Amino acid sequence: MGKISKYVTYRGQEGQWSWLLHRITGIGVFLFLLAHILDTAMIGWGPRIYNETMAIYRHPLFRIGEVILAGAVLYHALNGVRIIIIDFWPESNAAQKKYFYAVVVLFTLIFVPAAIYMMAWMTK
């Protein structure tokens, strides 16, 4: 049994998937923050270098990455609130699946319009 495979082959339910997504989005956001620290540090080499570095973010690939990043931050934040509720009010645990679906609904309501807005440049 592979080390990673057991995490996805176990037939867990909402709780397991919400946790896996929370981990993946967390690592994604962390990696972006590392890159962001590096790009901001470029200011130390003067405005020209900084501006050239920032221009990378206007590359279509990075603009799509930006939409994925926004989604990752949004899911991580919403599910984070779900975890806080679960942690501080253990008696609310029975409703954890409902909270997960609330996260999914809120995520869709916020992310879909935001993604359309962020991708508008594609049609121009």
Next chain:
Amino acid sequence: MQVTLKIRRFNPEKDQEPWWGEYKFDAEPTDRLLDALNHVKWHVDGTLTFRRSCAHGVCGSDAMLINGKNGLACKLLLKNLGSKITIEPMRGFRVIKDLLVDMEAFFDKYRSIKPYFITRSPEPEKERLQSSEQRQKYDDTTKCILCGACTTSCPSFWANPDYVGPAAIVNAHRFIFDSRDEGEEERLSVLNLNEGVWRCRTIFNCVEACPRGINVTRAIGEIKKALLLRKI
């Protein structure tokens, strides 16, 4: 109905690697999975090894990974499992043979939370009284049968076998929230360690796996809260 049991087999004396054994036979839809396993053992291949004892969901011997989810073989009916059933040993324990796993470390952790009454106050003249409200606080966690289904469904446990695990925490909860018990300090200090309750990431696999319907994550959460607020 026709059923096919696909069982993960491993005999460390013969096999280099685990392998899948497939057994096809006729069975009643109302048979339990344990009946089907017994059929294989008694009539097809006597070397098939698994634990079972009471066969009525009380002793907690026959927990295994059934169709990708932990459960007791004696509490699941074939009609609810489909015609092809995959059976593996519980994950995270060393496999001794086939579905038989080494649970020694599991019981060591159970013992580490001191699963017995601890009292220091002088013995009362009659019994130690308890109101039904006080009894209610730990009612859920008295149901544990130590089958191991929760602990071996827990990704935190798979990642770190030293994690004390949901089953031991459930049994600690049973005593910590018992108004007659006075050992909460020693139990909480074990659970406050690196390998204690804080490894729980509220994944809820334990709740889904528990054949007794215990809200395990809630019990763990109540202990986390008791540690945080220093209040039971």
